[in-house]
Amino acid sequence: MSSIASFIQRDAGSADPVDWNSYAKCYDVLCGMNPAYQVLLQEFRTFLRRIEVREELSVLDVGAGSGNFLMEVGSEFSDRASMTHLDADGVMNELANAKYRKANLQVTFVEENARVANFPAASFDMVVSVNALYAIPEPKTVLRSCLTWLKPGGYLYLVNLGRMQNTFEWTLYLIRHNVKTLGWLRTLSILMNEGRTLSAQNRKITQAQAKGTYWSHSTPELGATLRELGYVVTHLDTCYRGYSDIAICRRPTDTCAPTLGDKLAPQ
Numbered sequence: 001m002s003s004i005a006s007f008i009q010r011d012a013g014s015a016d017p018v019d020w021n022s023y024a025k026c027y028d029v030l031c032g033m034n035p036a037y038q039v040l041l042q043e044f045r046t047f048l049r050r051i052e053v054r055e056e057l058s059v060l061d062v063g064a065g066s067g068n069f070l071m072e073v074g075s076e077f078s079d080r081a082s083m084t085h086l087d088a089d090g091v092m093n094e095l096a097n098a099k100y101r102k103a104n105l106q107v108t109f110v111e112e113n114a115r116v117a118n119f120p121a122a123s124f125d126m127v128v129s130v131n132a133l134y135a136i137p138e139p140k141t142v143l144r145s146c147l148t149w150l151k152p153g154g155y156l157y158l159v160n161l162g163r164m165q166n167t168f169e170w171t172l173y174l175i176r177h178n179v180k181t182l183g184w185l186r187t188l189s190i191l192m193n194e195g196r197t198l199s200a201q202n203r204k205i206t207q208a209q210a211k212g213t214y215w216s217h218s219t220p221e222l223g224a225t226l227r228e229l230g231y232v233v234t235h236l237d238t239c240y241r242g243y244s245d246i247a248i249c250r251r252p253t254d255t256c257a258p259t260l261g262d263k264l265a266p267q
């Protein structure tokens with residue numbers, strides 16, 4: 001099987017403060033040396049192993065980036081997963097496409113602003129979105145759409161950057177966790193090259209959060225927003241070193257008891 005690329009016309013209406021093209025080129029190198037990102041992947045893997053999937057699992061990743069989270073779905077469910085990768089950035093999508101192809105995964109690409117994306121109602125068993133929603137215009141509208149796209153009882157697995165990042169603090173963290181394995185020279189070389197590019201974009205993210213162009217929130221605020229929109233929130237916590245929040249939610253059905261999700265919390 002090969003990956004399927006169905007490129008829908010991109011919405012160029014809003015000027016994004018962040019250059020996601022530059023971000024993409026350094027993204028996986030920095031994710032590889034970021035233990036906090038690896039924890040996010042590990043927690044998602046744990047979640048996937050705990051859910052019950054009878055036949056097929058249809059998954060949409062909103063702001064899927066370089067494809068790391070759909071790769072997890074593919075590796076857990078292989079041919080049983082039907083996956084849709086939604087992201088507005090062409091470079092991110094190319095990186096993801098190369099990974100999916102190498103892993104022989106069939107993935108449908110939608111290269112579009114998530115704000116204007118549209119899918120048939122009740123078409124996904126799971127919507128995943130990891131540290132992307134904050135950057136999408138009108139995130140609450142997007143969350144409302146995701147609820148519509150989910151089948152009754154379907155899962156929303158949401159991780160979102162809620163607080164402003166401290167670039168200096170992140171740099172110290174990455175040094176602390178990499179010098180032993182990579183050595184000083186390699187660690188500093190990555191941070192001076194890829195790290196510098198990413199930090200410049202992260203500063204733009206922080207500025208956009210400060211201006212309110214990008215969404216920022218506390219953990220309870222995220223939970224309240226999701227409940228107001230009609231989700232059943234089964235797990236809510238801070239993650240990603242306190243900068244992000246994780247919410248595991250379900251689209252309500254008659255039989256969807258809120259306690260069910262307690263068993264699905266990442267551990």
Ligand SMILES: C[S@@+](CC[C@H](N)C(=O)[O-])C[C@H]1O[C@@H](n2cnc3c(N)ncnc32)[C@H](O)[C@@H]1O
Pocket residue numbers: 020062063064065066067068069086087088089092112113114115129130131132135136137
């Ligand atoms: C920090 S990356 C996260 C990528 C991936 N979810 C992960 O965790 O590895 C944020 C992603 O959101 C995408 N993005 C930003 N604004 C978007 C929008 N309006 N519509 C769709 N994707 C968007 C970017 O292109 C980028 O790939």
